[in-house]
Amino acid sequence: MIGFTESLFLKSMRKICPISDGSVALMAARLEECSFAKKDMILRAGVYSRYAWLVEKGLIRHFWLYDGKETVTSFSTEGGLIFSMDELYYGRKSEEFAQAVEAVEAWRIPLADLEALFRENIELCNWGRLIHQNEYRRLHRSHMERLTMPAERRYEMFRAQFPEICSRAPLGDIASYLGMDPSTLSRIRS
Amino acid sequence: MIGFTESLFLKSMRKICPISDGSVALMAARLEECSFAKKDMILRAGVYSRYAWLVEKGLIRHFWLYDGKETVTSFSTEGGLIFSMDELYYGRKSEEFAQAVEAVEAWRIPLADLEALFRENIELCNWGRLIHQNEYRRLHRSHMERLTMPAERRYEMFRAQFPEICSRAPLGDIASYLGMDPSTLSRIRS
C-alpha cells in the first residue's frame, strides 16, 4: 500500500478541515497497515476492539443483530473512519458489527492513541468532531426520510445521495438500510 | 426564578460530568433569564436564532415541517439544551422548529458565547460533547426501533425510557415522534 502521506484517506481528511503536516506526522506515527478480505468482521457486537480503522479502499457495512435479524445502519468507504462509538465514548462493548463487503485496505490505530490525539491536537480534535457531526446529520436525515416518505422515494433519495454505494453494495444490504424488504427494493428497481 | 447556582439545570449538568465553580461562573455571566408561554416558538425553520436556551422548567417539542406535515423529532425538558445544530455547527438557518408544549422557564445565552465557552473551557467543552453524544445515541436507538419493531413495542420502549414525557406530552406529538398515526397510538393505549 502507498504511504499515508499520499493516501486517499488524507486527501479526504483535508476536504473536511485543514490539517497541518505536523498533525499528519503525529497521526502517521501511530498507524499500522492492515487489510480485510470480503466478509471479514472488523467490529463485533459484545467485544472490545481496541482499534479504529482509517479506510483507504473498500466498502464496509455496519449492522445490528436484533432478534436474530440483521439491520444495516450505515456504510463506510474510502475516507471513512471505523470505530465503535460505544467503546470510544462510553468504554462499553460494541453493540454493532462492521463487516467488509468488498476487500478493505486500511490503517489501524489503537483507540487509546486516537483518543489522545483528539485530546491533545486541536486540528485532529476538530476533524473528529466534524466526522461525528456529519454522521449525526446523516442519521437524522435518514430517520426523517423513514418517517415521512414511501419506500420508492426513500430509494431515490439514497441513490441521489450515495450513488457510489448504491451500485457497489448488494441489494439486500441497501434494502435493510432503507428499512424495506429485499423483494420490495427489487420491485422498485424494475 | 432562582439563581443559576441553585438551579435544577446546573444539577443535571453535574450529573453528566464534573463542572468546577469557576466554569459555572464563566457560564453564569453570559446567561439571561427568559420564559415562553405554551405554544410559543423557540426556534423556527428558515431563521437564525442566535441563542441557545438552558431549560429549567417546562416541556419543548422539536419538529420538522415537510410537505406541510409536522414530524416530531425529539422532546426537551428540565436540564435540556435547546439550540439549532444547523446554526451552531454549520452557520446555516435552522431546519427545525422548537415549540413550548408547556410554559417554559429558561436561561438564554448567545450562540457565539456558547461556542467560545466550548472552545476555551475544557469542562464545558466536554459537557457539550457528551450532550451531543447522548443525543446521537438516542436518535440511533430510536431509528433502530423504528426499523425493527412494530408500533406497539415501540410505544412500550418509549414509555420505559421516557415515562415522564410520556405522561406530559400530548398523544399526537408522541405518535408523531414514534412514526405512527394518532389513532394507532390511541388504540394501543387502550
Add this chain to the structure above:
DNA sequence: CTTTGAATTTGACCTGCGTCAAAAAAGTTC
C-alpha cells in the same frame, strides 16, 4: 467447467397500520 450455495427476482397472498370521517372529550376564550 461443474458444483454448490447465496443473492435476486417474481408471483400470490395477507396484514398492520394509515386514511377518512364522525362523534366524544377536553381545553380555551370571552
Add this chain to the structure above:
DNA sequence: GAACTTTTTTGACGCAGGTCAAATTCAAAG
C-alpha cells in the same frame, strides 16, 4: 358557562409493503 377550538377516541375500509415460496441468476471454490 356558553361557544368554539383542539385533541382524542372509535369504526369501517383500503393499500403499501411484508411474508412465503418457488424460480432464476450470480458467484465462489474445487
